[in-house]
Amino acid sequence: MKKILIIILLLGFTYNAFSQKSEDNIKVTKIAESTQSWNGDTLPAYPNGQPKITILKIVIPPHQKLDLHKHLVINAGVLITGVLTVIDDKNNVLELKAGDSIIELVNKYHYGENKGDIPAEIMVFYAGVVGTEITVKK
Structure with missing residues (x-):
C-alpha cells in the first residue's frame, strides 16, 4: 500500500511539474473586445432563443466585391490573409490587413471589397439563435 501511495505521489508531482512547464509557454493575446461595432455603433442585445x-x-x-448585405446577429472576425476594405451605408471605411480583427455591423448594410492581389481570407464567428439568418442581401 505504501508503494502505491509513493507512486501516486510521484505521478502527481510529475504531472504538476509538466503542467507548470506547459503553462510557462502558453501565451494568450486578446484580439478584440468591444461593446461597439467597427463604425462606433453600440452592439444590440442578444436575442432570446436557443443559442447557435x-x-x-x-x-x-x-x-472582388461582396454584395451589399447586413448581419442579423452579432459577429466578429479575423482577417487571415490579404487585405479587405469594409464600407457601410454612410460611407464609413475600415481597412483591414492580415491579422486585423473586426467587430462587424449588425442590422446595417455594408459590403467588403478585396482591393489586393491575393485572396482575402477571413474567419468570422456569428453568435445567433436558431431560426435567425446570419446574413441577408439587399
Whole structure:
C-alpha cells in the first residue's frame, strides 16, 4: 500500500511539474473586445432563443466585391490573409490587413471589397439563435 501511495505521489508531482512547464509557454493575446461595432455603433442585445454559433471561413478573390448585405446577429472576425476594405451605408471605411480583427455591423448594410492581389481570407464567428439568418442581401 505504501508503494502505491509513493507512486501516486510521484505521478502527481510529475504531472504538476509538466503542467507548470506547459503553462510557462502558453501565451494568450486578446484580439478584440468591444461593446461597439467597427463604425462606433453600440452592439444590440442578444436575442432570446436557443443559442447557435456559426463559424465561417470566407475567401474573397482579388479585386472582388461582396454584395451589399447586413448581419442579423452579432459577429466578429479575423482577417487571415490579404487585405479587405469594409464600407457601410454612410460611407464609413475600415481597412483591414492580415491579422486585423473586426467587430462587424449588425442590422446595417455594408459590403467588403478585396482591393489586393491575393485572396482575402477571413474567419468570422456569428453568435445567433436558431431560426435567425446570419446574413441577408439587399
